[in-house]
Amino acid sequence: MELVIDRITKQYKNKIAVDRVSLNLGIGVYGLLGANGAGKTTLMRMMCGILKPTNGEVKFNGIDVSEESYRDVLGYLPQDFGYYPEFSAQNFMYYMASLKGLTKAQAKTKTKELLEMVSLSDVAKKKIKTFSGGMKQRLGIAQALLNNPKILVLDEPTAGLDPKERVRFRNIISELGKDRIVLLSTHIVSDVEHISNTILVMKDGQILHSGSLEHIIKTVDGKVFECCVDSNTAERLTVAYPVINIRSEGENTFLRLVCDRMPHDTAINVSATLEDLYLYYFSEVSQHE
Template sequence: MELVVEHITKKYKDIVAVNDVNLTLTPGVWGLLGANGSGKTTLMRIICGILTQTTGEIYLDGKQITALGEEYRNLIGYLPQNFGYYSEFRVEDYLEYIAALKGLPERKSKTKIQEVLYKTSLEDVRKKLIRKLSGGMKRRVGIAQALLNEPQIMVLDEPTAGLDPGERVHFRNVISELAQERIVLISTHIVSDVEHIAANNAIMKNGEIIAFGTTEKLVLSLQGKVWQSIIPAKEFSIFKNEQYVVNVRNKNDGQVLVRYISEYENKNNAVLQSPCLEDLYLWLFKNEHIVGEEC
């Protein structure tokens, strides 16, 4: 299976939300990284057939998805950033409702609901009201509904938004398992959510794909440019104005451990570090005031 996004552009009057994007997706996990407003959601909604592009085409195994129509839509499982549910729905009732909307026969839907409840570890809360679930559990319900029609293409928009670290780890494990025979496209601005499970990553900025490839290939551009240094805490305010700092950690002796990106070692007995995907992401979005985590 191959999904080809070819020269996709989406304009809203004078605003270009997506600009000449090209991607070729095959089974596995694909990360779509970018800050809020970079065009990720618009692109994903076009891929799902929810929005119509201004120019360009999308092909599934050589056929235009517009020509495939409902046949293509039946292959899609979509989890929007804020998926809707009625506040009085219980988990199982909600899944039955979504199964009916997707046209699943009643007999098949019962079997499928049991299957997705198991895959997303929701069996113990199947009778609970969705509004009373934790943020992580609600996202699992979102993934469960996206799986009901046995999609071959899963599109997940900011699926870990609001999740705690433990829930994010569980989510990554679920997605890795699901992606063995599917195309899974995950949009996020949390690099760690896709760094270790995505076969490839596309980085999007201002509606354009500005970098694409495996994690190993992408971080090569920063080889020899990521440093770590220990400096007095009182000097940090000056240091951060001179260097692009991606992470800082306080020490107990009045000093700070600083990770930064620079063409040169500079000073303070800096030690060269192996770059990670987050280093590259922060470097590409260095004017967006994004705070990093430790690699």
């Protein structure tokens, strides 16, 4: 099972939203990490055949994304998914099932099974407008799974989830990633840290890095520093570099920051975390490039 993305590009007028991205995805969970505007949604929409690339192609086991049969292997949860507030969860699932061409009998069986899976069976007959953000997202995942897709694309699925919902969500995703390709986008570091086997770091339309958490973190090795300075120096450093943490104790200010060169005589190198990495690549004050 292989999803091959070959040098896809999307250009809007004078803006290149996705710039020659190539990826080979197999079974597992992939976390697409990037700030707002990085090109995540544009990339996903092209992978789902909703948006035509300016250049390049997307193929699953040799089937082109533009072919009808590609839709049978795809499940998609858009970023701005429109729920029908007056529908019950169950009727919404039946409705989505009919759009996807399932028979009534299939719709019934699948709806029961999927609402169970996302723990919404108890509220199957309740109107969606009474649901929390997390419940809606779980319903969104359930509808994306109606055709038992081999590729599951989730655009910012954790937006608005509370910590408890996040844990529940993670468990559902890792289960789903056992026998299919799951790609989820987020701008929240802790989401990908725990869910994905592979992290894809996206910036300005390109995939900067891809690999395991350990591999990705290695790319900022030697760029994370801690130092203890007076408040004037702290202020200067804060303007110049992405600061991860700042803590004052009497005269002293402790700083943790990311940069290419040693920011101050007293600075010492410390080992990096994914959060450091995120600030290094996505912070506005970032000095490199």
